[in-house]
Amino acid sequence: MRKHLLLAALLVGAALPGAYAPTACASEQHHAALVVDTGEATYSYCVALTDDSVSGLELIRLANEQHGLQYRLGDGGQAVCMLANVGADGDDCFGEYPDFWGYWRGDGSGGWTWSSVGAGSTVVEEGDVEGWSWGRGQDGSTHPPPPTTRFTDVCEVKSSGEAPTQKTPPRQKQQRQDESAASGEDQTRTSNRVVSTAVNERKAGHRSEEPSQESNDAQRRLTPRTSTETEGTPAAVADAAAQEPELDPTNLVPTLVAVLLVAALGIGGVIAMRRRKT
Amino acid sequence: MHQGAWLLWATCAGLCAITTTNPFYLLVIVAIAWFVHALCSRPGPALRSFRVFLLFGALTIVTRTLLVFLSPPVSASSVVTGLLEGLRLASLLIVFGTFNAVSDPFAILKLAPRRFHEPALATALALSIAPRTIQTAGKVREAQRMRGIHISRLRSLPALAVPVLETGMEEAMVLAESMDARGHGRGPRTRYRPEPWTWTSFGSVALCLVPVIVFFTAIHAGTGGLTVSTYPLRWPQPSLLLLASLPLLCVPVLFDRAERP
Numbered sequence: 001m002r003k004h005l006l007l008a009a010l011l012v013g014a015a016l017p018g019a020y021a022p023t024a025c026a027s028e029q030h031h032a033a034l035v036v037d038t039g040e041a042t043y044s045y046c047v048a049l050t051d052d053s054v055s056g057l058e059l060i061r062l063a064n065e066q067h068g069l070q071y072r073l074g075d076g077g078q079a080v081c082m083l084a085n086v087g088a089d090g091d092d093c094f095g096e097y098p099d100f101w102g103y104w105r106g107d108g109s110g111g112w113t114w115s116s117v118g119a120g121s122t123v124v125e126e127g128d129v130e131g132w133s134w135g136r137g138q139d140g141s142t143h144p145p146p147p148t149t150r151f152t153d154v155c156e157v158k159s160s161g162e163a164p165t166q167k168t169p170p171r172q173k174q175q176r177q178d179e180s181a182a183s184g185e186d187q188t189r190t191s192n193r194v195v196s197t198a199v200n201e202r203k204a205g206h207r208s209e210e211p212s213q214e215s216n217d218a219q220r221r222l223t224p225r226t227s228t229e230t231e232g233t234p235a236a237v238a239d240a241a242a243q244e245p246e247l248d249p250t251n252l253v254p255t256l257v258a259v260l261l262v263a264a265l266g267i268g269g270v271i272a273m274r275r276r277k278t
Numbered sequence: 279m280h281q282g283a284w285l286l287w288a289t290c291a292g293l294c295a296i297t298t299t300n301p302f303y304l305l306v307i308v309a310i311a312w313f314v315h316a317l318c319s320r321p322g323p324a325l326r327s328f329r330v331f332l333l334f335g336a337l338t339i340v341t342r343t344l345l346v347f348l349s350p351p352v353s354a355s356s357v358v359t360g361l362l363e364g365l366r367l368a369s370l371l372i373v374f375g376t377f378n379a380v381s382d383p384f385a386i387l388k389l390a391p392r393r394f395h396e397p398a399l400a401t402a403l404a405l406s407i408a409p410r411t412i413q414t415a416g417k418v419r420e421a422q423r424m425r426g427i428h429i430s431r432l433r434s435l436p437a438l439a440v441p442v443l444e445t446g447m448e449e450a451m452v453l454a455e456s457m458d459a460r461g462h463g464r465g466p467r468t469r470y471r472p473e474p475w476t477w478t479s480f481g482s483v484a485l486c487l488v489p490v491i492v493f494f495t496a497i498h499a500g501t502g503g504l505t506v507s508t509y510p511l512r513w514p515q516p517s518l519l520l521l522a523s524l525p526l527l528c529v530p531v532l533f534d535r536a537e538r539p
Binding site for chain 2: 109111116125255257259261266268273
């Protein structure tokens with residue numbers, strides 16, 4: 001009996017990876033994108049969710065597990081003090097104030113909105129984009145947001161058969177040129193390889209060494225999928241730019257419908273009011 | 279319409295408003311609240327409650343936007359964020375104002391199960407405070423005008439405020455005494471003419487749930503332009519499907535009008 005069970009367990013164990021591998025990324029496993037902008041460098045991670053939804057803090061923890069993102073929480077584990085070796089020392093996460101880690105949430109089309117609640121109480125689900133940026137500024141109006149990032153910039157979308165696209169964050173180019181030592185060049189190459197496995201890390205200086213290496217390994221272990229190398233090709237960038245919602249005539253239809261709806265209801269209400277009064 | 283149906287209507291409209299900062303959805307919700315108020319509000323002081331909440335809503339938007347200016351540097355993004363968040367709060371307030379105008383708080387109190395009667399009573403009192411205060415203020419102003427006191431300046435405000443507060447206290451005391459005298463909270467409570475749930479009430483509530491489901495599905499799918507990107511500042515694009523679902527919140531009006539004699 002026991003032998004049979006063992007055999008069955010072994011069989012299941014052997015069958016599972018094969019059975020799950022193709023579907024794991026397409027439907028079973030949920031992913032969310034995490035963008036960490038230290039002001040000098042931007043790291044993006046495609047994080048596999050352990051549950052249907054996790055909190056914003058949990059996502060950072062998962063990014064640490066899966067990609068080796070360095071982090072430290074404070075204020076009773078509810079605030080983010082340090083990410084990628086940048087941040088405040090000690091338990092006071094606002095020790096470096098006015099510089100602090102700003103928490104942003106993707107709006108679904110690459111833009112960012114300032115989160116009005118803490119990362120401990122937000123819900124991160126499949127396809128969400130979460131951003132952290134180091135800088136000064138009280139709120140979303142003054143704090144520097146991370147570079148424009150879509151979910152598909154960070155995570156591959158298997159179902160639509162798209163090649164992984166990666167948009168070069170424009171802001172730290174200058175920085176990198178400044179620090180383009182021989183080792184710096186090496187780092188860039190390493191990060192490009194990471195891009196091909198759906199983790200984008202763009203970094204400057206030697207801060208990158210540890211997380212990059214770790215994330216590379218972790219990513220290989222977790223998802224041994226093959227994909228074409230694309231490094232910020234002009235086509236991808238142009239494509240992303242083309243999707244920017246501009247004020248073209250077709251886009252104005254829903255807006256017009258909304259305005260008409262408001263007008264109709266408003267006028268209807270006024271007529272009803274007049275009739276009631278007489 | 280059943281009073282509970284109005285409660286659920288307000289909940290549905292409020293839930294839709296809470297999910298979004300897109301002004302096109304919020305303005306449609308406000309327009310629906312105005313429409314419902316215009317057709318269904320109870321006659322009497324309740325009519326005024328909508329106007330008061332509209333005023334409160336406008337104040338909320340102004341305050342929220344002014345708060346932005348207190349923390350410079352001010353940018354277009356920050357002002358828009360403030361305006362939209364203010365608008366969301368204002369729409370909630372206006373929906374609440376409509377609910378106040380169309381429903382009778384004490385009839386809703388009757389719906390609460392026996393066990394929750396005390397918290398329900400507290401809620402009903404809290405809900406009815408705004409319309410009662412408005413009513414009292416109107417009465418006091420009228421009385422003062424007859425005495426030749428015109429309350430128009432800040433200096434004459436105590437002449438209005440003191441009697442209003444005093445009347446409020448008095449009313450609360452009278453209510454507490456009368457409840458005590460009727461043995462409230464002791465014996466079992468009998469139901470005198472309970473309000474029946476009609477099929478139309480059920481139906482209208484069910485239809486009101488549709489936009490809520492649509493909006494929450496849109497949140498989970500991350501579509502529908504519910505959150506407006508303020509950085510970079512983008513045109514708030516509404517979705518036709520979500521817009522089309524919102525007028526279902528007007529359905530209680532039809533049933534309410536049909537039920538009236």
